[in-house]
Amino acid sequence: MNLNIRLVAYLFLVCGMTATAQIFGEKTGGINSYKVASLSTGLLIPSGVGDNFVSNGAKSRLGLNLNFSLNVYDNLYLGFRFDAFGLKIEDETFSGSYSRSTTYAASGVVGYKFINKEKFAVGFFTGIGGVSYGNKRTTGVLFTEDGTSYFLTADAELKINRYFQFYVAPELRFDRLNIDAPAQVSDQLNKISYFIVNAGLRVSFWNSEPEDEEEKE
16 A cells, blocks of 8 residues: 555656646746646445456445546646545455445546537546555454555536536446455455446636637637
8 A cells, every 4th residue: 555655646746746847838938828727526426347245245335536637738637536435235245244344545647638629528537546445344343455446537527617617427447455365255355346427516727817819719
């Protein structure tokens, strides 16, 4: 987990340095308005897929998502995200002797908007980070299992105005844990896949108001 945390911190530092260089470069070049960053928050609906303890013996609960991204160049974005959701264990045969779990993931993100029109935008985002499953045994004992999380997201954005947007983002996520388990059940416990639907509100930040010519474009 420590390696994952360092990786995410490094990615976020690089994002900040790159965005800062881009901002000052754009100002020097005389461009009067450009998007600097965006902040998204919303709900996520997770569903386990494949042969693992989540899809076989757990019920996923509604979760929360927070995403901060920097518009580093044109339609290219780099950023950081955090999400969390719960699991209710319904069949301990697949998970072991615990009744519930909460997953927390923090990841670095890179993405590109292939379509970016006045009223809508479509892009793809991917990333890697650390994930932690906070579990509670049936005896009441708490423990955690850590690992690495990867994801691929398609993001569709409806623009209310230049500052506020609604988004819907279906996602495939792959968690790889480090649980010491017998070989016959290792994959079911350590290789967890999800199909997730994210939806919420996004706020965009700009460096200045656009000129009339730019608005017409």
